[in-house]
Amino acid sequence: MKSGELAQLAGVTVRALRHYHAIGLLPEPPRGENGYRDYTVEDLAHVLRIKRLASLGFSLDRIGEVLEEMDAHPTDGAGSRTSDALDELDRELALQIERLQEQRSTIELLKREQLDPxxxxxxxxxxxxxxxxxxxxxxxxxxxxxxxxxxxxxxxxxxxxxxxxxxxxxxxxxxxxxxxxxxxxxxxxxxxxxxxxxxxxxxxxxxxxxxxxxxxxxxxxxxxxxxxxxxxxxxxxxxxxxxxxxxxxxxxxxxxxxxxxxxxxx
Structure with missing residues (x-):
């Protein structure tokens, strides 16, 4: 399949696919005689995994490492290193939530007291x-x-x-x-x-x-x-x-x- 088809099926943009290639997150498939990249079902699955981990909150820089950890334990979806990564992500998200709550409290105070933001x-x-x-x-x-x-x-x-x-x-x-x-x-x-x-x-x-x-x-x-x-x-x-x-x-x-x-x- 071509990049446009893959992007549509995965729910991402062609530009995102190019970025995944540029940062080494998605291996570039061989090109056909017409010069276009030919993607496989495995490539689609790989992009879907990237999209899923990104939706959980993993950064693109971290996703490649997490995928490697998951693939190292094919029979254990929650391998020890993968669990460590999820624990780390959970702590990061908790801190983000705390910062957002502080920001909302500050905004509420600025509005209530009519202070210069x-x-x-x-x-x-x-x-x-x-x-x-x-x-x-x-x-x-x-x-x-x-x-x-x-x-x-x-x-x-x-x-x-x-x-x-x-x-x-x-x-x-x-x-x-x-x-x-x-x-x-x-x-x-x-x-x-x-x-x-x-x-x-x-x-x-x-x-x-x-x-x-x-x-x-x-x-x-x-x-x-x-x-x-x-x-x-x-x-x-x-x-x-x-x-x-x-x-x-x-x-x-x-x-x-x-x-x-x-x-x-x-």
């Missing part, structure tokens, strides 16, 4: 309040999301604990609306904003941030920036115009100075 659960919970609210789909908002995505996957345990303390204090002191109003002022800051307007904005942001200073660990702020921190800063600055970038830089320096001053006082 881009981010790890704990980080997404921490910034949910910070990132919510009626912000426009502006370059700044997109840059913020990019920076948050980097932070979510690159933050250390210490960074994450610091973030959680900051968010908890913001909620405890009901500062969220103030921070949103300040963020709106930053978003609307024109590239040619006057020095006075920038100074007033920096002053107001600093005043609002003072109650949060104790939430920061000076260990996270002293020394040179880590490469991951530089990447996040770069992402945050991508959506900023000149005046917004100047305000952002000034606030960052003020925060750093106050946090490190706290260390000196202690």
């Amino acid at each position: 881009d981010l790890p659960i704990r980080f997404a919970r921490a910034i949910k309040t910070l990132m919510s609210g009626p912000r426009a789909d502006s370059p700044i908002a997109k840059a913020d999301h990019t920076a948050m995505l980097l932070a979510g996957h690159l933050y250390t345990e210490e960074d994450l604990a610091e973030l959680e303390r900051v968010v908890a204090t913001i909620e405890e002191l009901n500062l969220m609306e103030q921070l949103r109003a300040l963020q709106k002022r930053v978003d609307e800051l024109a590239p040619d904003a006057s020095q006075e307007e920038q100074d007033n904005l920096v002053k107001d942001i600093e005043a609002t941030m003072i109650p949060l200073i104790d939430c920061f660990s000076y260990e996270n702020w002293e020394g040179d920036y880590e490469p991951t921190e530089l990447l996040m800063i770069e992402a945050l600055h991508r959506g900023l115009n000149e005046a917004q970038a100047q305000v952002s830089d000034r606030i960052e320096r003020i925060l750093e100075d106050r946090i490190l001053a706290k260390k000196a006082d202690s």
Whole structure:
């Protein structure tokens, strides 16, 4: 029979047969005078066995070895080595089921708590309040999301604990609306904003941030920036115009100075 007939009878594709040949799972039959491969009933049986083992969960890389083990025990369909292979497969499938159950639990949690699926659960919970609210789909908002995505996957345990303390204090002191109003002022800051307007904005942001200073660990702020921190800063600055970038830089320096001053006082 030709490859098309064999594929149809076995319920596979001709492309699959070619792949079986390429990886040595199915021996290539001789070609007839017309140049086409001539398959036998034994070839059909071999393909059906491959299909069956694949349906059980064996990988194609493993199937050839399993077939050899089964053929080594023609009178014992469950030879010891074959049983070992089935036991191994059963353990692998059990682990797959466990991983799938964990994935489903994570998906259910993301839906229930309406968390950003881009981010790890704990980080997404921490910034949910910070990132919510009626912000426009502006370059700044997109840059913020990019920076948050980097932070979510690159933050250390210490960074994450610091973030959680900051968010908890913001909620405890009901500062969220103030921070949103300040963020709106930053978003609307024109590239040619006057020095006075920038100074007033920096002053107001600093005043609002003072109650949060104790939430920061000076260990996270002293020394040179880590490469991951530089990447996040770069992402945050991508959506900023000149005046917004100047305000952002000034606030960052003020925060750093106050946090490190706290260390000196202690």
